Each structure stands twice: as structure tokens, then as C-alpha cells.
Amino acid sequence: MNHDIAIDLGTANFLIVHQNEIVVDQPSVVAFDRMTNKMLAVGNEAMQMEGKTHDNIRTVRPLQGGVIADYNAAEMMIRGMMAMVGLRRSFFKPFIRMVVCIPSGITEVEKRAVEDSAETLGARRLYLVHEPIAAAVGIGLNVEEPEGNMVVDIGGGTTEIALIASSGIICNQSVRVAGNTLDADIELYIRNEYHLLIGQPTAERIKQSIGAALTDLPESRREYEVKGRDLLTGMPKQIVVTQAEIAHCLDKSLSKIEESVMKLLEEMPPELAGDIFLRGMYLSGGGALLHGLDKRLSQKTHLQVHVAEDPLRMVAKGAGLTLNNIERAGYLIK
Structure with missing residues (x-):
């Protein structure tokens, strides 16, 4: 059996891709017993408790801004999510290869927390991929060609704006204004x-x-x-x-996203500006579903704005496609 998996560590939603299918799509929430610190629920079940618990139960969202904010809670949540895949944990330890999506503006300390969590789950080989690149792959863009592609990924904790070409991020903006x-x-x-x-x-x-x-x-x-x-x-x-x-x-927060988009457009190399003028930009993430956001950004930038199909799952889809081509994906962080 193929025990390789891809994970979208989202602030709002946690997704796992296994054998080309999204097998877990749950809210990034976990519930604990305050007295014993035992995990009581994870995902949808924990989210239903949020705001409705008594003093002995606490609900935690361990991911903030697309990164791990509460390491212990995150580790237990990830274990609970992994159990939903339906494979025995003993299979994972010796065989698993893991692709994990991370924000483009992640710090080294935050990156290390992701790596440590993957190691405790028995990942034999860990690959990291920046969320905007994963989103672009999921959309169907060829990120390895020298032509530029612009992706605006509006998640739960961060908005990632990136210009991608030749298997890398040419320039990017990461703003912690999102869903x-x-x-x-x-x-x-x-x-x-x-x-x-x-x-x-x-x-x-x-x-x-x-x-x-x-x-x-x-x-x-x-x-x-x-x-x-x-x-x-x-x-x-x-x-x-x-x-x-x-x-x-919502206008004030959306204006900050607009400002970041404009800043990236001002910073991009002139040779790639023509590509973006022809291709426009692509929106992914849950924030892309906000009514009229594509129209607002188009009015501000005078560019075409395309909303990805099923934007909530686009990063996870891209991570799954990366998993299938892991030996040839030149944009992975090993």
C-alpha cells in the first residue's frame, strides 16, 4: 500500500490527501478535558462544542496565522486527524513520506515546529511546499515554466500573495489579515x-x-x-x-489585502509584468468565496481576476499532485 500523504495545515481547516483523494477535511479545532488534558474531540465534533463548553472542557485552535501556535495541542490534533485516514499508525512509522504546506512568510522557528510535528508522527521523509505554489499547482498552472503566475491565497489566518515562476517565488507578500x-x-x-x-x-x-x-x-x-x-x-x-x-x-481589512496586492505588483520584475497583464491573478482559499472580491480586486488593479474552482481545497489538491510527482517537483523544500 501507498502510505504517502499530503497535509494542508490550515488555520481554519485541516486537510489530508491520501492516494489522490482528500480523505480528511475537518475544522482545525481540538477539545480537551481541563483536569486530565485528555483529548475529547477533534474536527467537526470539537467545533460543535466551541463557545458551548462548561468549565471542565476547553476548545483550542492550535494553528494561528497558518503556523503552529500551541505545539502540544497541534500534535494531539494532528494525531486525531491522522487516525481518520483509516490506516494503523504502525504502518506510518517506517514508510510514510509527507508533503506539508506552509505559508511563504513562515519564520525558521515556525518551520521547525512543523518539522518536529512531522517527525513525531513517524515521517521518514518530509517535504515542505509553500502554500501559494501548492495553490497554483492545484489550479493547474505550470509553476516550473519561466512565465509568471500570480496567486492570492486567502486562508483563515493569512493572505499569501505570490508571483511564481521557474519553480520558485519571485516576490511575495504575506499579511495576517484573512478569514x-x-x-x-x-x-x-x-x-x-x-x-x-x-x-x-x-x-x-x-x-x-x-x-x-x-x-x-x-x-x-x-x-x-x-x-x-x-x-x-x-x-x-x-x-x-x-x-x-x-x-x-469588512472594508478596512479588505483594503489591507488590496494594499499588499498593489505592493507586490509594484515590486515585480518588469519582464514578468507582461505575463501578469495577460494572465491576470488567481484567487484561492476560503476568502476567495467572498461575494464581489474578484470584482473589487479587478477594479483596483485593472487586471483579470480568476476565482479557482473549489478554492477551499485548492492548496490540498496541489499538495496531492505534488505528492504524485515528488521526484520531479523542483519547488519542494527538502
Whole structure:
């Protein structure tokens, strides 16, 4: 049997590719018993507990900004996710080759934490690949040719903007403004404007349902019922918010992503600028699903903006394709 796997260590979602299939796609959340520190749940089950636990249970998101922030929690979460693959752990130790996606702006300390986690899982050979390159491979771009490709990968913790050519990143911008930042913006807006306290899961559902990058979209009058706790009375309360409101509250964070995109365009070598003018840029990651984001970036840059098919899984798909061509992939970090 082939025991090689590829992992997308996402801040919001954790994906594992095995034998050309995504076999695990779960939220990057783990729940512990506070008294014994025993893992109680991982993935979807742990996410359902988030914000609803009593004093003896704590939920943790061990990945922040696309990197490991809580090493022990991350190791236990990864073990729990690996168990979902359906192979006995004894198989992994002697045979496994592992491809892990990492942010392009990762530090050496953060990189070492990923390597240590892979070693504890018994990885015989570890390969690292930068997320923008994995996303480009998943989209179907030829990253090994000298022509330039521009990818904007908007994940849960970071937005990775990269110009890729000849199996490497020519220039890049990594900004820690992404899906989680947008959730926090929505929470703050609902709290300040309506004096209603909501949790991160509710803010994420609002973003997914009526989140938008522009206030003048045709569907800007769409509404969403929000339930939470009234900060003035302490009682449960329901309000209605519109898509235009949400677009307004997300504007400041989206402007930071725009600024990073413009900065990269200003830094790129002139010989590759022509390639980007012809090909445009590609959006991947969960943030690419935000209504009107492609239109907003196109208006700002005057370039074509393409949204990847199934952007949430594009990095994992690229990691899986890399796994199949591991001997010939010149962009791997060994």
C-alpha cells in the first residue's frame, strides 16, 4: 500500500490527501478535558462544542496565522486527524513520506515546529511546499515554466500573495489579515452597532451567507437574522443585518489585502509584468468565496481576476499532485 500523504495545515481547516483523494477535511479545532488534558474531540465534533463548553472542557485552535501556535495541542490534533485516514499508525512509522504546506512568510522557528510535528508522527521523509505554489499547482498552472503566475491565497489566518515562476517565488507578500480577521470585524460591528454579543461561529456563518467585498452588488439588500445576547439587558435577542452593512464593516481589512496586492505588483520584475497583464491573478482559499472580491480586486488593479474552482481545497489538491510527482517537483523544500 501507498502510505504517502499530503497535509494542508490550515488555520481554519485541516486537510489530508491520501492516494489522490482528500480523505480528511475537518475544522482545525481540538477539545480537551481541563483536569486530565485528555483529548475529547477533534474536527467537526470539537467545533460543535466551541463557545458551548462548561468549565471542565476547553476548545483550542492550535494553528494561528497558518503556523503552529500551541505545539502540544497541534500534535494531539494532528494525531486525531491522522487516525481518520483509516490506516494503523504502525504502518506510518517506517514508510510514510509527507508533503506539508506552509505559508511563504513562515519564520525558521515556525518551520521547525512543523518539522518536529512531522517527525513525531513517524515521517521518514518530509517535504515542505509553500502554500501559494501548492495553490497554483492545484489550479493547474505550470509553476516550473519561466512565465509568471500570480496567486492570492486567502486562508483563515493569512493572505499569501505570490508571483511564481521557474519553480520558485519571485516576490511575495504575506499579511495576517484573512478569514478570521473578517469574522472578528463582523463580531465587533454587531457588538458596537446593535449591542449584541455573538461568537466566532455565528460571525463566520454571517460572512458565508451575506459577506461581500462591495456595497453596491446587485444582491446588497440581502438580509440575515442574527441571534445573540443583548449586552444591555443580558437577554437573548434577534436582529437583522444586510449584506451592505457587512460589506461596509469588512472594508478596512479588505483594503489591507488590496494594499499588499498593489505592493507586490509594484515590486515585480518588469519582464514578468507582461505575463501578469495577460494572465491576470488567481484567487484561492476560503476568502476567495467572498461575494464581489474578484470584482473589487479587478477594479483596483485593472487586471483579470480568476476565482479557482473549489478554492477551499485548492492548496490540498496541489499538495496531492505534488505528492504524485515528488521526484520531479523542483519547488519542494527538502
